[in-house]
Structure formats: C-alpha cells, structure tokens
Amino acid sequence: MLAMTIPASTANLGPGFDSIGMALDRYLHVDVERSDSWSFHCDSPGLENLGPNNLIYQAAAFTANHLETTLFPCRVSMKNDIPLSKGFGSSAAAIVAGIEIACYCADRNVSQKEKVRIGSLFEGHPDNVAPSIYGGLIVGAHRDHRTDIIHVSEPKVELVALIPPEILETKKARGILPKQLQFKQAIQTSAVSNVMTAAILADNWSLAGELMMEDLYHQPYRKHLIPHWSDVMNFVNEHRFSYGAALSGAGPTVLCFVEQGSGKRFAKEIQRRFPYYQAEVVRPATVGTALSVVQA
Numbered sequence: 243m244l245a246m247t248i249p250a251s252t253a254n255l256g257p258g259f260d261s262i263g264m265a266l267d268r269y270l271h272v273d274v275e276r277s278d279s280w281s282f283h284c285d286s287p288g289l290e291n292l293g294p295n296n297l298i299y300q301a302a303a304f305t306a307n308h309l310e311t312t313l314f315p316c317r318v319s320m321k322n323d324i325p326l327s328k329g330f331g332s333s334a335a336a337i338v339a340g341i342e343i344a345c346y347c348a349d350r351n352v353s354q355k356e357k358v359r360i361g362s363l364f365e366g367h368p369d370n371v372a373p374s375i376y377g378g379l380i381v382g383a384h385r386d387h388r389t390d391i392i393h394v395s396e397p398k399v400e401l402v403a404l405i406p407p408e409i410l411e412t413k414k415a416r417g418i419l420p421k422q423l424q425f426k427q428a429i430q431t432s433a434v435s436n437v438m439t440a441a442i443l444a445d446n447w448s449l450a451g452e453l454m455m456e457d458l459y460h461q462p463y464r465k466h467l468i469p470h471w472s473d474v475m476n477f478v479n480e481h482r483f484s485y486g487a488a489l490s491g492a493g494p495t496v497l498c499f500v501e502q503g504s505g506k507r508f509a510k511e512i513q514r515r516f517p518y519y520q521a522e523v524v525r526p527a528t529v530g531t532a533l534s535v536v537q538a
C-alpha cells in the first residue's frame with residue numbers, strides 16, 4: 243500500500259509567471275492499494291463523483307507511458323483540503339498523485355527532478371508541480387527539451403489568502419492571455435522578474451513584494467475577473483505589515499505577502515475591509531510530497 247501527502251501551491255508570484263511557485267500548508271492525502279479494477283473514493287467537496295478517467299488516472303497513464311511501464315489497477319482513496327479552482331494548485335497536486343501511483347506500479351525509484359520533468363510535460367509549466375514535489379519555493383524553466391529547477395527550502399514570509407466565493411478554472415484564465423507581447427514590455431517584465439527572484443533569494447521580501455505588483459505578463463489580463471482588485475491592491479500597498487500581493491496562480495484568490503508573525507492581525511483587518519472574501523492565514527510548506535510504502 244502507498245500513502246502520500248501532497249501540499250498545495252501558489253504559482254507565479256506576479257512576474258514569475260509559469261516559473262516561480264511556493265508550497266502551501268493545505269494538503270491532498272491519498273491512499274493507494276492494488277485492486278482488481280480502478281476506483282477512486284473521496285468525500286471532499288467537488289471530488290465525490292470521480293470517474294475512472296479523472297486527472298489522477300490521466301497523469302498516472304501519462305507517467306507510465308513516459309517510464310515505458312504498465313499500470314496495475316488500484317483502489318485510490320483521498321481526503322482533500324486544497325480548494326478546487328481557487329488558484330492553490332489542486333490540479334497539480336492531483337497530477338503529482340498520478341505520477342507517484344505510476345512510480346509505485348513500476349516499482350521504480352524516480353528522482354524528484356525526473357518527477358518534476360514528467361509533471362511539467364503533462365501540465366506545460368513547473369510552477370505548481372515542482373513546489374508540490376519539493377516543498378518550499380522553486381524557480382523553474384520548462385521547455386520541450388528540458389526542465390530546470392532551483393529549490394529554495396524555507397521562504398521567510400507569511401501569507402494571507404483572500405479567497406472569493408467564485409471559482410476560476412485555470413483553463414479559462416489561460417485562455418484570456420495574449421498570444422504575443424511587445425518586445426519592450428517583455429524585456430521590462432523580465433527585468434522586474436529577475437530582480438524579484440534575486441530579492442526572494444536574498445530574503446528581501448519587501449522589494450520582492452513591491453515588484454510582484456508590477457507584473458505585466460498575466461495580471462493585467464486577469465484582474466478584471468477579480469472583484470475589488472484595485473481596492474485590494476491599494477489596501478495592501480498602504481498596510482504597515484504587508485510586503486505586496488499577487489494573484490495566486492491563475493486566481494481568483496489574491497495572496498498577500500506579510501511579515502512573519504503578523505498574519506493573524508493582517509487577516510483580521512483585511513477581512514473587515516473586504517467581507518466579500520474569506521481571509522485565511524496560510525504558511526509556506528517546507529516539506530513536499532511525503533510518501534510511505536507499506537508492503538502487503
């Protein structure tokens with residue numbers, strides 16, 4: 243039997259679009275047992291009626307093909323604390339579960355790096371799968387020919403998530419992005435992203451927070467889907483405890499980056515100002531996917 247716990251993730255951090263991501267302390271728990279046929283069981287909201295060809299199975303089949311192995315049928319039972327389609331990488335956590343199931347069926351030790359490569363080939367970008375696998379914060383670049391990852395273990399920041407009642411499917415939020423960017427705009431945002439990454443690595447969250455709000459890759463095209471976006475950004479800009487804010491993944495959640503130890507107070511104040519949202523303190527998860535295999 244295989245048991246695994248996979249953390250949620252927030253992707254992008256503004257101009258780190260499709261590249262930077264951080265694991266969060268919300269989890270998908272999965273138990274896998276060899277069986278006569280495939281079945282998926284979950285009582286958590288939105289996952290009660292999973293068919294046999296769901297995302298976990300698709301990722302497992304993709305991985306088996308990549309590893310040139312075959313899957314055996316499994317009974318998969320889950321408990322999920324990661325909100326679906328809110329920008330916390332629930333789909334990436336499911337993809338990681340599928341990758342692990344295939345590695346279990348193949349009885350192969352596959353490195354974390356190779357798992358990130360497989361997950362990025364499946365999803366098209368590494369910014370959710372990599373933090374869910376490694377934990378902490380990652381900076382990644384995925385291309386057809388290779389996927390590169392730098393892992394930073396312990397981000398020294400606290401987070402407050404502003405979660406609106408509606409969902410936003412990542413597919414829809416990607417569909418509204420432009421096909422091309424002006425050269426000047428691309429250079430400018432790339433430079434902002436480079437400095438933001440350096441600031442994160444230097445633990446200068448104050449500068450990182452300011453720069454994440456200067457993204458020109460995706461937030462300008464998605465912000466109209468986010469209620470009270472400008473007012474939230476003004477509140478964050480003016481608050482004494484906050485470094486900055488960004489869309490969590492494709493949204494619709496807005497993630498505020500605040501001083502360590504100030505999360506609860508910030509959450510209370512921003513909740514009072516924006517009752518439309520649910521404000522929750524979230525912490526970086528330093529441990530990635532945790533596995534335990536019990537021989538039957």
Ligand SMILES: Nc1ncnc2c1ncn2[C@@H]1O[C@H](COP(=O)(O)OP(=O)(O)O)[C@@H](O)[C@H]1O
Pocket residue numbers: 270289292296297298320322325326327328329330331332333334335336410411412413491492
């Ligand atoms: N544990 C899971 N098992 C199977 N499918 C899942 C699981 N978690 C998420 N999904 C699938 O991923 C979808 C959400 O993906 P997406 O719109 O990309 O949002 P998110 O930002 O949460 O990743 C769900 O509607 C469901 O189809």
Ligand SMILES: N[C@@H](CCOP(=O)(O)O)C(=O)O
Pocket residue numbers: 251252253254259260261328329330331332333367369370412415416460490491492493
């Ligand atoms: N880089 C992707 C990240 C999507 O994250 P999700 O948690 O919303 O699925 C994007 O911005 O499209």
